[in-house]
Amino acid sequence: MTFQTGGAGTSAPDEVQAMESDPLHPVRPQAAPAGEGVSPGSSAAIAEEHRVLRELLGRITATRDLGALLPQLGELEGLLAFHFAHEEEADGLHAVVADSAPDRLPEVQRLFDEHREIARRVMELRERAEELWRGPLAEVLEGVAELADRLHRHEAAEGDLLAGALYDDLGIGS
Numbered sequence: 001m002t003f004q005t006g007g008a009g010t011s012a013p014d015e016v017q018a019m020e021s022d023p024l025h026p027v028r029p030q031a032a033p034a035g036e037g038v039s040p041g042s043s044a045a046i047a048e049e050h051r052v053l054r055e056l057l058g059r060i061t062a063t064r065d066l067g068a069l070l071p072q073l074g075e076l077e078g079l080l081a082f083h084f085a086h087e088e089e090a091d092g093l094h095a096v097v098a099d100s101a102p103d104r105l106p107e108v109q110r111l112f113d114e115h116r117e118i119a120r121r122v123m124e125l126r127e128r129a130e131e132l133w134r135g136p137l138a139e140v141l142e143g144v145a146e147l148a149d150r151l152h153r154h155e156a157a158e159g160d161l162l163a164g165a166l167y168d169d170l171g172i173g174s
């Protein structure tokens with residue numbers, strides 16, 4: 001049986017975006033969150049990555065703010081690329097299962113195939129969120145800013161009018 005690896009979108013460190021707070025350019029993890037002295041593909045490292053992933057998924061599913069969701073989806077995309085690559089390494093899931101439960105190797109291949117589907121879905125959702133951020137949401141925010149400007153001018157004109165009427169009433173200047 002062959003195990004397909006490397007298609008989960010791993011990024012070379014020099015492709016990682018510079019530190020920015022722009023939701024469209026989230027900071028992506030440059031290294032897996034494995035603990036000190038833990039080999040990247042080991043069971044302990046994978047379990048730790050699962051813990052970090054659960055924490056991130058908790059934050060993502062609680063988010064209703066697109067500006068916050070965008071960098072979180074970018075973070076998820078980067079984290080999964082590293083995590084899936086580690087699981088698919090020679091000493092990753094395949095090695096652990098081959099040693100202890102070889103009859104379950106087909107399940108390993110199914111999970112590796114699912115990595116591709118999950119990575120694609122995360123990318124689609126991140127791209128859709130970016131479209132909304134640049135398109136409909138940007139249009140609404142721009143409209144709100146224009147409306148606020150117009151209302152400021154409108155209220156200022158009324159303020160001038162009232163001040164002028166008061167000035168005339170008091171007969172000042174006549």
Ligand SMILES: [Fe+2]
Nearest residue numbers: 046050083087
């Ligand atoms: Fe996993």
Ligand SMILES: [Fe+2]
Nearest residue numbers: 084087111115
């Ligand atoms: Fe996995």
